[in-house]
Amino acid sequence: MRQPAGFQRSGTGSITSQVHDLLMDRILSMELKPFDEVSEARLASELGVxxxxxxxxxxxxxxxxxxxxxxxxxxFIAPISIQRVAKARFIRESLERPLSRLAAEGITPEVAASMAREIALQKTFASLGDHASFLKSDDAFHVLIARAAGMGDIWDDLGEIRIHMDRIRRLSLLGKARMMAITSEHAGIFEAIRDGSADRAEESTRRHLLSVFTDLDAIRAEHPEYFHDSRSPAAT
Structure with missing residues (x-):
């Protein structure tokens, strides 16, 4: 692993944060996969710290x-915890359905324009097959729903729970057709929110989350080796 551009030596705390963020990104991107061994000495040497x-x-x-x-x-990089993913699913559904109702009641032209831009970006990313950029835009769209509901920072409050959901999402490698379908689901949610229809917004969100959770189940079935009930370094 090469030392990243812009890696600064402005004090132990700052360097620690940069190393943390770098490793976090590599874990979430699956460059460092579950059960991979991590050498403290090798990392220090590669990063020059x-x-x-x-x-x-x-x-x-x-x-x-x-x-x-x-x-x-x-x-070792920890396996994906089925229990934590299940908890994240429960929390996400518990939050997003009422958030979509509140968003329909409080949407502003500014946030509506931002949501429309994200959907346009998602169409572009889907057509290009740009999975990583699509997932970032997906996240941004749901943050905008929270903003419309007056709770724009609620996702930051989820902390660890959101991280464990992100790990399994990065395994999806969605095809163009699936990304287009998700974009269409987002468009339906947006239109309901823009029109101020709380009931339709909540129902559109419910259907969207059902398809998302179905995707997660399929990902787990395709990659059982990354989950904690498959194998453990402690047992080998």
Whole structure:
């Protein structure tokens, strides 16, 4: 792993945060896959830093249940937890349906324009097969729904729960047809919110989440080796 451009040496805390963010990105992008071993010494060497910020970054990731440390065995990227994903699904549905109702009641022209732009971007990303950019736009669209509901920072409050949902989403590698279908579902939600139809917005959101959760079940079936009930470094 090469030292990233812009990697600054402005103090241990700053370097620790940069190492943490770099590793987080590699875990969420699946560059570092579940059960991969992580060498503290090798990371320090590759990044050109001391082992202290690497150790501190790994400790942070361990507290988020993204890294597991086995004494005398090593440090490994944690498998995806089925229980945490199930919890994230429950919380997401519990939040997003009422949020869509509130959004329909409080939508502003500014937020509506931003939502329309995201849908246009999603159509472009889908046509290009740009999976990574599509998922970022997907996230931005749902954040805008929360903004319309007057709770734009609610996703930040979810912290660890949102991270574990993101891990499985990054495995999806959606095809163009599926990305187009998701964009169409988003368009239906947007139109209901824009029109001020709370009931239609909630129902459109319910149908969208049902399709999203179906995708997640299919991803788990396709990649059982990445989940915690498949295998564990401690057992090998």
């Amino acid at each position: 001391s082992r202290t910020p690497v150790r501190e970054a790994l400790a942070r990731l361990s507290r988020l249940n993204l890294v597991e440390v086995y004494p005398q065995r090593g440090t």
